[in-house]
Amino acid sequence: MDEIGFRHDGYLFLLDREEDVAAFRVALALQGSLGVPSRELTPAEAAELLPQLSLDGILAAAYCPSDGYATPEAVVQWYARESGATVLQGCAATAVDVRDGKIEAVETTGGRIATGTVICCAGVWSKEVADLAGIALPVEGEARSMWFTPQDGGLPERVPLTIDFSTGFYFHREGPGLAFGGRERALEEVAEAAARRLPVLADLPVQSTWWGWYDVSPDWNALVGEVEEPSRFLYATGFSGHGFQQAPAVGEHLAELVVGREPTLDLSAFSATRFARGAERPEAFVV
Numbered sequence: 001m002d003e004i005g006f007r008h009d010g011y012l013f014l015l016d017r018e019e020d021v022a023a024f025r026v027a028l029a030l031q032g033s034l035g036v037p038s039r040e041l042t043p044a045e046a047a048e049l050l051p052q053l054s055l056d057g058i059l060a061a062a063y064c065p066s067d068g069y070a071t072p073e074a075v076v077q078w079y080a081r082e083s084g085a086t087v088l089q090g091c092a093a094t095a096v097d098v099r100d101g102k103i104e105a106v107e108t109t110g111g112r113i114a115t116g117t118v119i120c121c122a123g124v125w126s127k128e129v130a131d132l133a134g135i136a137l138p139v140e141g142e143a144r145s146m147w148f149t150p151q152d153g154g155l156p157e158r159v160p161l162t163i164d165f166s167t168g169f170y171f172h173r174e175g176p177g178l179a180f181g182g183r184e185r186a187l188e189e190v191a192e193a194a195a196r197r198l199p200v201l202a203d204l205p206v207q208s209t210w211w212g213w214y215d216v217s218p219d220w221n222a223l224v225g226e227v228e229e230p231s232r233f234l235y236a237t238g239f240s241g242h243g244f245q246q247a248p249a250v251g252e253h254l255a256e257l258v259v260g261r262e263p264t265l266d267l268s269a270f271s272a273t274r275f276a277r278g279a280e281r282p283e284a285f286v287v
């Protein structure tokens with residue numbers, strides 16, 4: 001676990017609106033029924049976990065001690081190494097050859113690859129990649145930023161991934177310091193909520209920043225499944241900011257579909273056909 005920077009520090013949502021408390025209670029009940037040890041905390045109990053929080057206006061918190069976080073690029077490297085798969089970098093798919101409803105090959109900038117099966121998992125570029133096979137996948141990009149501090153402001157060793165739900169400000173440990181972000185693109189816009197909820201952050205220098213695309217679907221839930229035609233075109237995209245945590249389960253599911261094994265999990269609710277069927281399920285806990 002050290003290899004992927006895994007920290008078993010929990011997840012903590014801070015709630016300052018009655019309607020959010022009600023929605024989280026429904027989610028906690030569902031999680032509890034499935035054996036997840038998440039629970040509601042009072043503001044005083046949240047302060048015990050992180051004394052540096054300023055909890056003005058907080059009505060309740062949702063906490064799951066068994067959650068954690070890890071370093072995504074280390075996890076990707078681990079899978080690439082351990083799976084034995086061949087990873088071709090800098091090799092873009094430029095066309096999908098389909099004959100009589102069946103995939104025959106993928107044309108790439110590195111040459112033609114004969115295959116009968118394609119998985120479209122191109123993140124925010126999935127719309128264009130699916131279009132190569134004449135398939136419409138509704139994925140749009142939304143830019144999100146993160147910032148990194150070189151010190152931790154004296155926070156306890158165990159810092160849950162903490163989310164101020166109404167503003168979207170969140171933070172967690174990252175190396176010797178902290179990583180934080182929010183729904184806005186500019187530091188100045190995130191800084192106000194950040195300094196209000198975690199005042200020590202206002203005294204820390206920002207060492208670096210990073211931004212990336214959320215690959216957003218129309219209801220902010222992932223698109224996972226297989227199209228009817230052409231045959232053997234699978235997709236896993238539109239993760240809308242949840243892709244890292246959902247990746248292990250979705251990856252196993254796709255592997256089962258590829259080899260024709262009965263899927264362990266029923267992920268049919270994530271099919272991209274849900275929009276045409278009026279069966280979309282708007283994600284309530286978007287950060």
Ligand SMILES: Cc1cc2nc3c(=O)[nH]c(=O)nc-3n(C[C@H](O)[C@H](O)[C@H](O)COP(=O)(O)OP(=O)(O)OC[C@H]3O[C@@H](n4cnc5c(N)ncnc54)[C@H](O)[C@@H]3O)c2cc1C
Binds near residue numbers: 094122144
């Ligand atoms: C600021 C920020 C914070 C986030 N925080 C979290 C979090 O806390 N928890 C969480 O679970 N998720 C989080 N996410 C979301 C998560 O990072 C994504 O859901 C995840 O990275 C998606 O992975 P992916 O493999 O589906 O797509 P990507 O990582 O986008 O990979 C797509 C790949 O497809 C390749 N590609 C594109 N076009 C082509 C082509 N034509 N041919 C071949 N290859 C192509 C690209 O080069 C890329 O390598 C966050 C995202 C951002 C931006």
